[in-house]
Amino acid sequence: MGKTSITIKEIARQLGISKSTVSRALRDSSEISGATKERVIELARKLNYSPNPIALSLLKNQTHTIGIIVPDIDNPFFSTAISGVEDVAYSRGYHVMIYQSHESYEREMADVRHIADRRADGLIVSVASRSLHHQHFADLQEGGIPIVFFDRASNEVQTHKVLVDDYTSSFAGTEHLIEQGCRKIAHVSGPMSLAISRNRCNGYRDALRKHKLPQRDEWVLEAEYNQAGGTERAYQLMALRERPDGIFAASDRIAIGVHWALRQLGYRMPDDVALLGFSDLGVSSLLDPPLSSIAQPSFEMGRQSAELLLELIENKSTPVTYETRVLKTHLQVRGSSLKINAPVVQASAEIPEESYPS
Amino acid sequence: MGKTSITIKEIARQLGISKSTVSRALRDSSEISGATKERVIELARKLNYSPNPIALSLLKNQTHTIGIIVPDIDNPFFSTAISGVEDVAYSRGYHVMIYQSHESYEREMADVRHIADRRADGLIVSVASRSLHHQHFADLQEGGIPIVFFDRASNEVQTHKVLVDDYTSSFAGTEHLIEQGCRKIAHVSGPMSLAISRNRCNGYRDALRKHKLPQRDEWVLEAEYNQAGGTERAYQLMALRERPDGIFAASDRIAIGVHWALRQLGYRMPDDVALLGFSDLGVSSLLDPPLSSIAQPSFEMGRQSAELLLELIENKSTPVTYETRVLKTHLQVRGSSLKINAPVVQASAEIPEESYPS
DNA sequence: CTGAAAGCGCTTACAG
DNA sequence: CTGAAAGCGCTTACAG
Numbered sequence: 095m096g097k098t099s100i101t102i103k104e105i106a107r108q109l110g111i112s113k114s115t116v117s118r119a120l121r122d123s124s125e126i127s128g129a130t131k132e133r134v135i136e137l138a139r140k141l142n143y144s145p146n147p148i149a150l151s152l153l154k155n156q157t158h159t160i161g162i163i164v165p166d167i168d169n170p171f172f173s174t175a176i177s178g179v180e181d182v183a184y185s186r187g188y189h190v191m192i193y194q195s196h197e198s199y200e201r202e203m204a205d206v207r208h209i210a211d212r213r214a215d216g217l218i219v220s221v222a223s224r225s226l227h228h229q230h231f232a233d234l235q236e237g238g239i240p241i242v243f244f245d246r247a248s249n250e251v252q253t254h255k256v257l258v259d260d261y262t263s264s265f266a267g268t269e270h271l272i273e274q275g276c277r278k279i280a281h282v283s284g285p286m287s288l289a290i291s292r293n294r295c296n297g298y299r300d301a302l303r304k305h306k307l308p309q310r311d312e313w314v315l316e317a318e319y320n321q322a323g324g325t326e327r328a329y330q331l332m333a334l335r336e337r338p339d340g341i342f343a344a345s346d347r348i349a350i351g352v353h354w355a356l357r358q359l360g361y362r363m364p365d366d367v368a369l370l371g372f373s374d375l376g377v378s379s380l381l382d383p384p385l386s387s388i389a390q391p392s393f394e395m396g397r398q399s400a401e402l403l404l405e406l407i408e409n410k411s412t413p414v415t416y417e418t419r420v421l422k423t424h425l426q427v428r429g430s431s432l433k434i435n436a437p438v439v440q441a442s443a444e445i446p447e448e449s450y451p452s
Numbered sequence: 453m454g455k456t457s458i459t460i461k462e463i464a465r466q467l468g469i470s471k472s473t474v475s476r477a478l479r480d481s482s483e484i485s486g487a488t489k490e491r492v493i494e495l496a497r498k499l500n501y502s503p504n505p506i507a508l509s510l511l512k513n514q515t516h517t518i519g520i521i522v523p524d525i526d527n528p529f530f531s532t533a534i535s536g537v538e539d540v541a542y543s544r545g546y547h548v549m550i551y552q553s554h555e556s557y558e559r560e561m562a563d564v565r566h567i568a569d570r571r572a573d574g575l576i577v578s579v580a581s582r583s584l585h586h587q588h589f590a591d592l593q594e595g596g597i598p599i600v601f602f603d604r605a606s607n608e609v610q611t612h613k614v615l616v617d618d619y620t621s622s623f624a625g626t627e628h629l630i631e632q633g634c635r636k637i638a639h640v641s642g643p644m645s646l647a648i649s650r651n652r653c654n655g656y657r658d659a660l661r662k663h664k665l666p667q668r669d670e671w672v673l674e675a676e677y678n679q680a681g682g683t684e685r686a687y688q689l690m691a692l693r694e695r696p697d698g699i700f701a702a703s704d705r706i707a708i709g710v711h712w713a714l715r716q717l718g719y720r721m722p723d724d725v726a727l728l729g730f731s732d733l734g735v736s737s738l739l740d741p742p743l744s745s746i747a748q749p750s751f752e753m754g755r756q757s758a759e760l761l762l763e764l765i766e767n768k769s770t771p772v773t774y775e776t777r778v779l780k781t782h783l784q785v786r787g788s789s790l791k792i793n794a795p796v797v798q799a800s801a802e803i804p805e806e807s808y809p810s
Numbered sequence: 811c812t813g814a815a816a817g818c819g820c821t822t823a824c825a826g
Numbered sequence: 827c828t829g830a831a832a833g834c835g836c837t838t839a840c841a842g
Contacts, residue, residue, distance in 0.1 A: 099571070099595070101819060112829045117821060127827055144569050148515070149819035151506045152834045167534065173526035177552075189570070192550050194535070211502050212547070213457070237457070350738060357740075380708060382715075382740040459835060470813045475837060485811055507835035510818045 100141045109133060120145070151213070160403060161209040163193040163202060163219040165246075165319075169347065170375045171392050172220065175244065178396020179218055186404055188215070195222040197318065206230045210237060216403045218396075221246040223285040223318065240406035244399040245390075246288050254402040255418040256395050260290050263388045263423040264297025267370050268342055270386075270425055272305050274433045276340030276368050280313035282327045282352060284344040291316075294344045294372065313338055317348055324351020332359055332367075339367055340431075346371040346378050346387055353381055353430065368431040383429030391421050458499045467491060478503070509571070518761060519567040520576040521551040521560060523604075523677070527705065528733045529750050530578065533602065536754020537576055544762055546573070553580040555676065564588045568595060574761045576754075579604040581643040581676065598764035602757040603748075604646050612760040613776040614753050618648050621746045621781040622655025625728050626700055628744075628783055630663050632791045634698030634726050638671035640685045640710060642702040649674075652702045652730065671696055675706055682709020690717055690725075697725055698789075704729040704736050704745055711739055711788065727788040741787030749779050 102120070106113045111130070119126045119134035120143075137143075151157045162179055164172040176192060183190050191214065195202040202222045207230075209217055216239060221228070228248040235241050235251065244256040271279050281298045284291035295314065302309050312334055317323030324343060328351065331338055343349035349371030353363070361367050363383050371378060374389035398419055406413070460478070464471045469488070477484045477492035478501075495501075509515045520537055522530040534550060541548050549572065553560040560580045565588075567575055574597060579586070586606040593599050593609065602614040629637050639656045642649035653672065660667050670692055675681030682701060686709065689696055701707035707729030711721070719725050721741050729736060732747035756777055764771070 099819095103819075113820080114822080114830075115828055117819095118828085121821085125827060130827080146510075146819050147570055148506055148509045149834090150821085152504075152510055152818090152836090153820060153822095155834075157506070167525065168528050168531035170526050173531065176525065180552075189549065189566070191547065194538075208547070212505055354738065377735045377738070380712065380735070380739060457835095460837095461835075471836080472814080472838080473812055475835095476812085479837085483811060488811080504835050507818090508837085510820090510834090511836060511838095513818075 159189045159214050160216045161191045161214040163205050165197045171373045174392040175396035178393040179400045182400040197222045199225045203230045216240045216407045218242050218399045242399045242403040256399045258423045260293035261297040264294040265301045268298045268301035271340040278338045279340040280338035282343045284319045319345045320347050321351035324348035325355045328352040328355035342370045346373045346375040363430045386428045386431035388423050389426045517547045517572050518574045519549045519572040521563050523555045529731045532750040533754035536751040537758040540758040555581045557583045561588045574598045574765045576600050576757045600757045600761040614757045616779050616781045618651035619655040622652040623659045626656045626659035629698040636696045637698040638696035640701045642677045677703045678705050679709035682706035683713045686710040686713035700728045704731045704733040721788045744786045744789035746781050747784045
């Protein structure tokens with residue numbers, strides 16, 4: 095038993111030549127005679143030789159491996175982004191190691207530590223909501239391992255970032271609710287420790303301000319980015335003396351929790367309360383009524399993050415200036431916010447394509 | 453720039469002792485004096501030394517890495533199973549490399565090749581639906597890399613397997629539909645290339661036989677395990693002259709497609725058509741009506757697969773006999789199949805816990 | 811108790 | 827055109 099992979103030494107032995115020659119022949123070096131090359135290559139194929147990548151890594155101090163840390167792998171936003179990362183990584187000969195922080199500071203630091211220990215060539219990360227500091231990222235970068243942030247970035251660390259325009263999209267989303275006739279609009283935000291949460295919240299606030307609508311502290315509630323958070327906050331909101339007639343949730347997972355609570359409580363969407371989410375997960379369109387949402391190009395965010403990272407990895411010198419790419423979102427209007435008798439804005443009445451994942 | 457991790461050699465240089473001594477001190481060898489140990493350990497900590505795992509791997513011919521191949525990472529059944537695998541792997545010092553086959557034979561072979569090339573210590577896999585042969589798994593095993601199958605296993609390869617009792621659960625699920633008063637029950641199966649699909653289908657057929665209900669070829673349709681497949685098949689079924697009044701879908705993803713189609717077509721569940729899925733994904737309970745389903749312990753399946761694999765990895769000798777673990781499912785009855793005026797079987801009328809993922 | 815040497819699988823100057 | 831040697835970072839018999 096035991097993995098007894100065949101080595102260059104074995105090929106050399108069988109052919110009665112030196113390891114150096116075998117190595118060169120395999121790499122198709124110009125200084126080896128055609129005849130020798132042929133013999134080596136044929137035997138290598140016959141023995142099913144594959145070079146030991148571990149030995150190569152030791153030699154080159156390069157692992158051809160990149161790490162990615164996301165809060166949660168079963169959030170479709172992240173799993174799709176991962177697929178985008180894999181798409182470019184694999185095509186360029188890199189492997190992807192996936193880590194989950196589960197929103198925990200400790201776990202995230204352990205993940206970073208693991209990535210450093212394993213000598214990954216680089217890291218793509220979307221920061222955990224409970225990360226208190228980002229020194230661990232700075233340290234990693236200091237140690238020569240480049241980082242790219244996507245979605246949830248750190249302000250403390252200078253590097254490439256791939257984001258969407260959270261502020262503008264939230265502003266536009268809130269305006270959509272206003273156009274549907276909502277006048278008392280609440281917001282269930284994500285944890286304020288994250289810039290995306292603050293930006294989304296500010297977009298909401300500024301839209302209300304622009305339209306001179308009332309702003310109340312009780313209408314802005316913070317939650318973790320998950321369903322339970324949404325459900326809990328919806329119960330709180332609807333129990334208020336001054337109930338909202340529209341809710342903008344900072345993510346679809348939160349929105350799904352709100353949706354569930356509203357249905358439990360007997361409210362009709364969009365007539366009693368209009369609801370809007372953020373990210374446009376595949377499941378959102380399956381709800382009844384289907385959820386309106388601000389769609390993010392998650393796959394493309396993953397792709398671009400990987401491209402930027404490989405650039406950092408393969409150009410040894412630190413770039414003079416780092417890039418922040420801001421990708422486009424679009425408002426996907428569905429039944430949860432589209433009121434029949436309101437002026438139609440961007441209605442997509444047809445069957446949403448997302449209902450047919452391949 | 454560049455990762456200039458500090459090495460054992462550097463510590464030796466600074467302390468004016470040999471590499472051997474440093475190495476031994478770090479591993480707390482009994483043959484090193486306490487004083488030396490202390491000096492070494494202190495300097496190591498100060499320099500933030502961490503041993504190069506690549507060098508260790510080369511030495512031990514062990515990578516402390518296991519691969520896992522699943523059809524699709526954003527299927528919650530698989531992502532949860534992966535979390536189960538990670539749970540035990542990390543606690544035992546192993547890292548997990550995740551691969552997606554996307555149900556493709558070629559991709560799966562490439563993944564296996566990659567795992568072999570990377571010298572992973574073992575593989576956990578749920579086979580792709582379009583895998584024609586399983587020789588690539590046999591070859592890997594032959595090469596000394598142990599394998600454990602979960603959910604979708606290969607009959608061609610002898611090794612540990614972690615499954616659920618697809619036949620019995622499907623039998624019971626079908627009986628549940630019968631108890632609800634369904635008399636014309638259709639089945640949307642998964643690809644017949646997979647044993648799980650065949651077993652689920654047989655469970656369905658035998659339940660009908662036992663209750664002497666009609667079986668019609670047009671009522672058994674094959675689909676890929678995804679939503680689009682379910683939608684398509686539902687349109688076909690409901691177009692039949694002899695329409696079914698109950699549908700058992702071989703997976704929740706298929707069931708979600710069926711659910712969507714039935715609503716589009718104006719059917720009411722469960723009265724016109726009762727619907728039952730398989731796996732009990734988190735989203736299933738969010739649909740309206742919520743989906744009844746046969747719940748699988750996916751996290752636990754992942755955990756046990758990892759345990760069995762580590763056993764194979766760490767006991768060099770091939771075991772005399774391989775183990776097949778069959779885990780318990782349970783029928784989760786919800787609105788899509790529970791008829792008010794039918795005899796209540798295992799109704800769980802309370803709010804399903806799955807509605808509150810953390 | 812400590813060091814010099816060999817070796818894990820490979821590549822690449824350096825000699826011929 | 828081919829080989830012997832050194833070296834990537836580590837461990838571990840083998841000597842002292």
